[in-house]
Amino acid sequence: MNTPFEAARAGGPSVRIGALVPLTRPGWAEAGRHLLAGLELAVHELNDSGGVGGGPLELVVRDTAADPPKAAAAVEELAGLGVAALAGEYHSVVARAAASRADALGMPYLCSSAVLDTLTDRPTDRVARLAPAQSHGWRIYGDFLLGEGHRRVAVATQPSVYWASGTRLLREHLAPHGGTVTEFDMNALSPTALCDALADQGATALLLLLGHPDPAVPVVRAVRGDPRLAGLRIGAPAGQPEFAEWAGALGADGSEVPFLRYLPERLGPLGARVEAALRARLAEAPSFVAFEGYDTVAVLAEVLRRAGTDPTDITASWSGVDVEGTRGRIRFTRTPGIGMWQWAWPPVQVVDRDPARPNRFRVLHTG
Numbered sequence: 001m002n003t004p005f006e007a008a009r010a011g012g013p014s015v016r017i018g019a020l021v022p023l024t025r026p027g028w029a030e031a032g033r034h035l036l037a038g039l040e041l042a043v044h045e046l047n048d049s050g051g052v053g054g055g056p057l058e059l060v061v062r063d064t065a066a067d068p069p070k071a072a073a074a075v076e077e078l079a080g081l082g083v084a085a086l087a088g089e090y091h092s093v094v095a096r097a098a099a100s101r102a103d104a105l106g107m108p109y110l111c112s113s114a115v116l117d118t119l120t121d122r123p124t125d126r127v128a129r130l131a132p133a134q135s136h137g138w139r140i141y142g143d144f145l146l147g148e149g150h151r152r153v154a155v156a157t158q159p160s161v162y163w164a165s166g167t168r169l170l171r172e173h174l175a176p177h178g179g180t181v182t183e184f185d186m187n188a189l190s191p192t193a194l195c196d197a198l199a200d201q202g203a204t205a206l207l208l209l210l211g212h213p214d215p216a217v218p219v220v221r222a223v224r225g226d227p228r229l230a231g232l233r234i235g236a237p238a239g240q241p242e243f244a245e246w247a248g249a250l251g252a253d254g255s256e257v258p259f260l261r262y263l264p265e266r267l268g269p270l271g272a273r274v275e276a277a278l279r280a281r282l283a284e285a286p287s288f289v290a291f292e293g294y295d296t297v298a299v300l301a302e303v304l305r306r307a308g309t310d311p312t313d314i315t316a317s318w319s320g321v322d323v324e325g326t327r328g329r330i331r332f333t334r335t336p337g338i339g340m341w342q343w344a345w346p347p348v349q350v351v352d353r354d355p356a357r358p359n360r361f362r363v364l365h366t367g
Contacts, residue, residue, distance in 0.1 A: 012051070012053060012054035012055030012056075013055045014051075014055050014056045014057070014058040015051075015052050015053070015055055015056070015057050015058065015084050015304060015309055016058045016059075016060050016081065016082065016083045016084060017043075017057060017058070017059055017060065017083055017084060017085055017086070017087055017297075017300060018060050018062065018074070018075070018078030018079075018081070018083040018085070018086045018087065019036070019039055019059045019060065019061045019062070019086075019087050019088045020062055020064050020071055020074060020075075020086065020087070020088040020089040020094075020095075020098055021035050021036045021039075021061060021062070021063060021064065021088050021089070021090070022063065022064050022065060022066050022089070022090055022091060022094070023036070023061075023063040023065070024063055024065045025065070025066075026065065026066050026067075026211075027063070027064060027065045027066035027067075027090075027091065027094075028066065028090060028091065028212065028243075030243045030244070030245045031090045031113070031243065031287070031289050032063075032090060033282070034243075034282065034286060034287045034289040034290040034293070035088060035090055035112060035113060035289050035290065035292065035293040036061065036088075036293065037278055037281050037282050037286070037290050037293065038278065038286070038289070038290040038291060038292060038293020038294035038295075038296070038297075039059060039087065039088065039112075039293040039294070039296060039297055040059065040281075040293075041274070041277055041278060041281055041293075041294055042293070042294045042295075042296070042297030042298055042301075043057050043058075043059055043297055045277075046297065046301050052301055052304045052305055053304070053305065053308070057297070057300075057301065057304075060078060060081060060083055062074035062077070062078065064089060064091070064094050064098070066091045066093075066094055067094065068093055068094050068096070068097035068098075069097070071089065071094045071095075071097045071098040071101075072097045072098065072100075072101040074098070075098050075101040075102050075105065075107065075109075076101065076105070078107075079102075079105050079107050083107075084108075084304065084309040084311070084314065085107070085108040085109065085110065085300055085303075085304075085311075085314055086098065086102050086107055086108065086109040086110070087109070087110045087111075087112060087296045087297070087300060088111075088112050088113075088293070088296065089111060089112060089113065089114050090112070090113045090114060090289060091114060091162075092114040092115055092116035092119075092134070092161075092162045093116070093160065093161055093162055094114070095111050095113075095114030095116070095119055096114075096116055096118075096119045096120075096161075098111075099111060099119035099120050099124075099127045099340075100119070100120050100121060102126060102127065103120050103122075103124045103126050103127060106126065106311055106312075107126065107311060108126050108127075108128075108311050108314040108315045109126060109127045109128075110127075110128050110129070110130070110296055110299060110300055111127065111128070111129040111130065111131065112130055112131065112289075112292045112293055112295075112296045113130070113131050113289050113292045113293075114129070114131060115131045115132060115133060115134040115137060116133075116134055116161065116162055116165060117133045117134050117135050117165070117337060117338060117339075118337075118338070118339050119339070119340060120339060120340065122339070123339040123340070124339065124340055125315045125316070125318070125340075125341070126311075126315045126340075127340040127341065128299075128318045128321075128332050128340060128341035128342070128343075129338075129340060129341070129342050129343065130292055130295055130296060130299070130325075130330070130343050130346065131262065131292060131346065132262060132343075132344075132345045132346050132348055133335070133337075133338055133342065134162075134165055134166060134169065135169055135337070136344075136345055136348070136367075137237070137260050137262075137348050137367070138166055138169045138170060138173070138237055138260070139169065139173050139367075140260070140348050140350065140365070140367030141170075141235075141237045141258075141260055141350055142169070142170055142173035142174055143173075143365070143367070144258065144350045144364065144365040145170075145174070145179075145205060145235070146174065146177055146179070147365065148205075148233065149204070150179070150204045150205040150233060151174070151177065151178050151179040151180065151204070152179070152180055152182075152201075152202060152203045152204055152205075153170065153174060153179060153180065153181050153182070153203060153204070153205045153206075153207060154181075154182045154183075154184060154198055154201060154203035154205070154206045154207070155167055155170070155181060155182070155183050155184065155206070155207045155209050156184050156186050156189075156194055156206060156207070156208055156209065156210055156215075156219055157183055157184065157185065157186065157209040157210065158185070158186055158187055158209070158210055158211065158215075159185075159187065160209075162238075163209040163210075166209055166237065166238070167181060167183060167209065170207070182201055182203060184197060184198075186210060186215050186219070191215070191218045191219045191221070191222035191223075192222055194219060194222065194223075195222050195223060195226045195228070195229060198223070198229055198232065199226070199228040199229060203232070204231070204232065204233060205232065205233040205234075205235060206223060206229075206232055206233070206234050206235070207234075207235045207236065207237060208220070208234065208235070208236040208238075208240065208257075209237075209238065210240075212240040212245075212246065213245065213246075213249055216236070216240055217246075217249045217250060220234060220250055220253055220254065220257070221250070221253060224253040233258075234256070234257050235257060235258045235259070236257050236258070236259045237258075237259060237260050238259070238260070239259045239260055239261065239288075240257075240259065241254055241257045241259050241352065241353055242259060242261060242287045242288065242289075243287060244284055244285075247353060247358050247359065251358070252355060252358065254353060254358065255352065255353040255354060255355040255358050256352050256353070256355055257352055257353065258350050258351065258352045258364055258365075259350070259351065259352065260348060260349070260350060261288050261348075261349045261350075261351050261361070262288045262291075262292070262327065262346045262347060262348060262349075263288045263291065263327060263347060263349060264327055264328060264347040265347075265349070265363060265366065267326065267327075268326075268328075270324060270325075270326055271291070271326040271327060274291065274294050274326045275291075275326075278290045278291075278294070285359075288327075291325075291326045291327055294325075294326055295323075295325040295326055295327065295330060298323050298324075298325055298326075298330075299321055299323050299325070299330055302321060302322075302323045303317045303318070303321065306320065318332045318341040319332060319341070327346055327347055328346065328347060330343050331343065347366070348366065348367035349363050349364075349365070349366050349367070350363075350364045350365035350366075350367075351363050351364060352364060
């Protein structure tokens with residue numbers, strides 16, 4: 001689908017951006033909705049002020065549904081449609097498929113929200129990213145766990161490159177401090193069997209490296225309802241509790257589950273204005289993913305103004321990006337071990353939902 005755009009003061013030809021967004025299951029559709037809201041708001045504001053080079057910016061949106069082959073096919077289609085660049089995506093394994101295909105086709109791609117460290121099999125100049133790398137954010141989460149005194153950590157997980165990478169990062173970060181990470185495969189265990197195993201294992205923290213709502217929600221319900229596990233800290237570094245769907249499904253059981261969020265402690269003037277506009281557009285508080293969407297368009301607009309629409313010129317322009325985003329000044333660097341242009345780093349928080357007011361977030365740790 002193509003999103004409508006306003007160009008009352010932009011009379012030239014449109015510049016098209018391909019937007020990859022998970023909008024249907026099994027994708028995390030709520031995250032996709034927030035990402036798209038941020039992209040669309042920024043496009044609306046940009047076009048209302050004259051567009052890019054005298055013409056409007058147009059989003060050409062494709063639903064990835066958390067399906068890597070579908071995302072790769074969408075990249076092929078969007079390249080055939082002549083988009084100037086690609087943007088978006090939330091799921092890391094999907095972004096990896098999109099980035100690899102974009103790189104092979106010579107298409108510039110600004111990844112909005114996926115965090116898997118390596119999105120392509122080789123270093124590339126064609127891909128840039130706004131979200132922090134998983135190794136950066138999850139180490140901050142590991143520091144939070146250590147600060148709370150957790151040395152015996154369990155992870156309830158499913159087979160996935162993303163979850164396996166997170167488990168490895170946590171294990172490597174905790175080991176020098178005497179910490180251990182024990183894995184429980186939820187493709188082989190029921191929530192009740194997991195509770196039995198946790199009671200025997202003696203972990204002080206359980207991290208949910210699981211899809212949402214299933215099996216994450218049933219696992220939380222089972223653990224919260226088991227008196228043997230009353231003192232167990234539940235965490236979700238990937239951010240499942242960020243969205244209203246989590247609170248709606250779990251109520252009070254969904255509070256006090258720390259997760260990673262990529263927002264500053266206080267928004268500046270731009271962030272505050274965009275927060276109000278996103279809240280009106282979404283009819284709820286915007287997640288950090290919505291801000292990532294807005295910042296994506298802000299960066300691409302700056303690149304397109306300077307470089308035009310030639311893919312080679314766009315990819316040569318990542319190094320010169322210097323844009324005021326909603327969450328801070330955005331500049332890209334070549335970060336060791338990442339293999340693409342990276343904003344190093346967006347603000348990182350560990351937050352949870354307040355049990356007294358589940359719609360309010362508490363900042364527990366900052367990185």
